[in-house]
Amino acid sequence: MIDKKAKNKNNFFWIYAVIFAIFIGIFFFKSSFSDPKKIDQDTFFDILSRGEVKKIIVKHKEIVHVFLKKQFLYSSNKKDSINIPLLDKGNEKKFIPKSLQYEFEIGDLQFFQKKFEEYKKKYSLDTIIDFKNQQEYTISKFFFDYGIFFILLIIFWIFLFRRIGSASGGPGGQIFNIGKSRARLFDENDNVKITFKDVAGLEGAKEEVQEIVEFLKSPQRYTKLGGKIPKGALLIGPPGTGKTLLAKAVAGEAKVPFFSLSGSDFVEMFVGVGASRVRDLFEKAKEKSPCIIFIDEIDAIGRARGKSSIAGSNDERENTLNQLLTEMDGFGTNTNVIVLAATNRSDILDKALLRPGRFDRTILVDPPELNERKEIFRVHLQKLILSTDVDIDFLSRQTPGFSGADIANVCNESALIAARKNRSKIENQDFLDAIDRIIGGLEKRNKVIKPNEKRRIAYHEAGHATISWLLEHAAPLVKVTIVPRGRSLGSAWYLPEERQLTTPEQMKDEICALLAGRSAEEIIFSSISTGALNDLERVTKQAQSMVAIFGLNERIGNISYYDSTGQNEFSFSKPYSEKTAQIIDEEISKIITEQYQRAKDILKDNEKKLSILANELLEKEVIFREDLKKIFGDRPYPDEIGDMLSNIS
Numbered sequence: 001m002i003d004k005k006a007k008n009k010n011n012f013f014w015i016y017a018v019i020f021a022i023f024i025g026i027f028f029f030k031s032s033f034s035d036p037k038k039i040d041q042d043t044f045f046d047i048l049s050r051g052e053v054k055k056i057i058v059k060h061k062e063i064v065h066v067f068l069k070k071q072f073l074y075s076s077n078k079k080d081s082i083n084i085p086l087l088d089k090g091n092e093k094k095f096i097p098k099s100l101q102y103e104f105e106i107g108d109l110q111f112f113q114k115k116f117e118e119y120k121k122k123y124s125l126d127t128i129i130d131f132k133n134q135q136e137y138t139i140s141k142f143f144f145d146y147g148i149f150f151i152l153l154i155i156f157w158i159f160l161f162r163r164i165g166s167a168s169g170g171p172g173g174q175i176f177n178i179g180k181s182r183a184r185l186f187d188e189n190d191n192v193k194i195t196f197k198d199v200a201g202l203e204g205a206k207e208e209v210q211e212i213v214e215f216l217k218s219p220q221r222y223t224k225l226g227g228k229i230p231k232g233a234l235l236i237g238p239p240g241t242g243k244t245l246l247a248k249a250v251a252g253e254a255k256v257p258f259f260s261l262s263g264s265d266f267v268e269m270f271v272g273v274g275a276s277r278v279r280d281l282f283e284k285a286k287e288k289s290p291c292i293i294f295i296d297e298i299d300a301i302g303r304a305r306g307k308s309s310i311a312g313s314n315d316e317r318e319n320t321l322n323q324l325l326t327e328m329d330g331f332g333t334n335t336n337v338i339v340l341a342a343t344n345r346s347d348i349l350d351k352a353l354l355r356p357g358r359f360d361r362t363i364l365v366d367p368p369e370l371n372e373r374k375e376i377f378r379v380h381l382q383k384l385i386l387s388t389d390v391d392i393d394f395l396s397r398q399t400p401g402f403s404g405a406d407i408a409n410v411c412n413e414s415a416l417i418a419a420r421k422n423r424s425k426i427e428n429q430d431f432l433d434a435i436d437r438i439i440g441g442l443e444k445r446n447k448v449i450k451p452n453e454k455r456r457i458a459y460h461e462a463g464h465a466t467i468s469w470l471l472e473h474a475a476p477l478v479k480v481t482i483v484p485r486g487r488s489l490g491s492a493w494y495l496p497e498e499r500q501l502t503t504p505e506q507m508k509d510e511i512c513a514l515l516a517g518r519s520a521e522e523i524i525f526s527s528i529s530t531g532a533l534n535d536l537e538r539v540t541k542q543a544q545s546m547v548a549i550f551g552l553n554e555r556i557g558n559i560s561y562y563d564s565t566g567q568n569e570f571s572f573s574k575p576y577s578e579k580t581a582q583i584i585d586e587e588i589s590k591i592i593t594e595q596y597q598r599a600k601d602i603l604k605d606n607e608k609k610l611s612i613l614a615n616e617l618l619e620k621e622v623i624f625r626e627d628l629k630k631i632f633g634d635r636p637y638p639d640e641i642g643d644m645l646s647n648i649s
Contacts, residue, residue, distance in 0.1 A: 231359070260296070281293065295339065298341040321353070373396040410438060457489050463599070474513045553587050555587055556584065
């Protein structure tokens with residue numbers, strides 16, 4: 001079935017195109033057949049001396065129009081044309097339309113007039129001269145000269161206004177709707193199915209948002225003691241943690257009008273449109289109060305004013321922000337309208353937007369922790385056909401740092417992998433493959449790697465696995481592979497412990513495990529390679545944080561140069577002296593050197609087992625925790641999740 005709106009748009013396009021083509025044709029017709037022919041003064045006086053000129057008109061003391069006598073205009077073989085003998089050259093005849101006249105420019109009017117009178121007296125001519133200093137138009141001449149441009153201009157503006165009106169969501173595509181709000185309204189007539197039951201984890205954030213809904217459902221419960229309903233709540237957190245999902249749950253639970261839009265919906269190329277849309281939005285909200293306004297990605301208009309602005313380039317955005325600030329807390333804003341906003345860049349928001357009275361509550365939506373990830377997995381696994389070996393506890397441990405959106409992607413990717421393998425149910429291995437695919441990238445088994453390079457990669461990854469197995473605070477190993485994946489030529493997968501506090505010993509063990517790959521290369525091949533780039537980057541940041549951020553270094557002491565406000569981000573000066581900078585560099589280098597030597601010492605003591613592990617990697621390409629257990633025996637330190645990982649093969 002053809003969309004009627006699309007069909008109407010096509011019809012209007014062809015109408016505009018035909019009208020435009022007609023007027024362009026008229027313009028060229030007029031320019032081709034209506035303009036007088038240009039000649040010079042010598043040619044004119046030559047024609048004048050022959051007695052062929054009936055009259056001349058001098059316009060604006062600059063241009064002379066020449067009219068010939070009828071007897072010197074006679075018909076030729078061409079229709080609607082005349083032949084002027086003066087322009088004949090040999091046997092060639094130049095045909096000129098009947099309406100054509102001569103014109104030429106003069107410099108000095110008095111000199112021209114004097115010479116004209118001399119020719120007129122000398123040749124006894126009856127030629128008339130007339131002067132027209134004011135522009136005279138007939139209706140037709142005005143149409144041909146200027147009317148076409150006005151009509152084309154009107155058609156262009158009508159077309160532009162229709163497009164702008166359509167883009168702004170106005171009925172009939174009218175330009176007057178460009179300043180109207182583009183918010184989408186959800187009320188009791190809309191079937192919003194998402195509720196707080198669909199939001200897994202995020203218990204703290206969910207409680208605060210639920211209280212906002214209660215404010216609107218029963219305000220007397222809170223105002224009878226003299227309290228005021230909050231004006232707004234700001235959801236802050238990394239991408240994918242569920243900020244917009246919480247807003248959808250509010251829309252499904254509130255049972256009050258819910259206006260939803262994005263911060264970019266206020267942005268427009270025309271001056272004043274953003275502020276006008278803010279005013280219109282709040283006017284509609286006041287009519288529907290009590291209600292909720294949800295602005296997603298509010299940083300599009302809420303960026304701090306006066307920073308990094310060049311020649312008023314952000315004046316329009318600042319005007320929009322000023323109007324939003326006034327509507328949220330200014331004169332005459334005592335209404336039951338709550339503004340709910342979300343952003344993942346709270347550090348760049350204007351301070352006036354974050355003060356109490358506007359956004360009274362700041363709700364942090366952090367990445368889910370272990371128990372919260374279990375709940376999120378249970379929500380997304382409900383629609384999947386699962387095998388009995390799927391272990392939700394293991395999957396939640398295997399995805400530290402994953403957001404809700406990442407977990408949803410893991411579940412979807414696992415279903416695609418199982419379908420690709422023609423399985424009737426999704427198995428635990430499909431989830432592991434999905435996690436590997438998301439973290440490391442797609443496997444590249446067809447990538448050509450030289451045998452000596454592959455052997456070096458095997459020893460590099462075996463070094464990581466060996467140190468991780470033998471150190472107390474290193475993350476437990478899941479598997480090691482030398483199959484290229486993404487940008488890496490090999491990788492080791494661990495199950496890091498989720499902890500709230502970290503000691504220097506734990507950080508040093510992690511640094512030692514990261515340096516083990518390059519240490520193994522140096523021990524076996526007596527040389528190192530560029531394969532440790534990612535390891536060195538992580539090691540340097542870890543050591544730098546120990547010295548300059550967390551105050552875990554004896555020489556620097558209990559001092560932190562971390563700036564949580566971000567104000568020194570673009571500063572060219574360091575918050576410490578050159579002497580302190582030298583000490584920081586020395587301590588960072590010292591930590592890394594000590595842990596590198598520590599890794600070498602451990603690997604030398606276990607060089608035989610290291611070689612066995614590397615050769616097994618070359619043979620199988622992927623080895624698991626049980627393979628390490630056969631080579632090294634049980635871990636020398638307590639391992640709470642060893643039994644769980646031992647079941648993965």
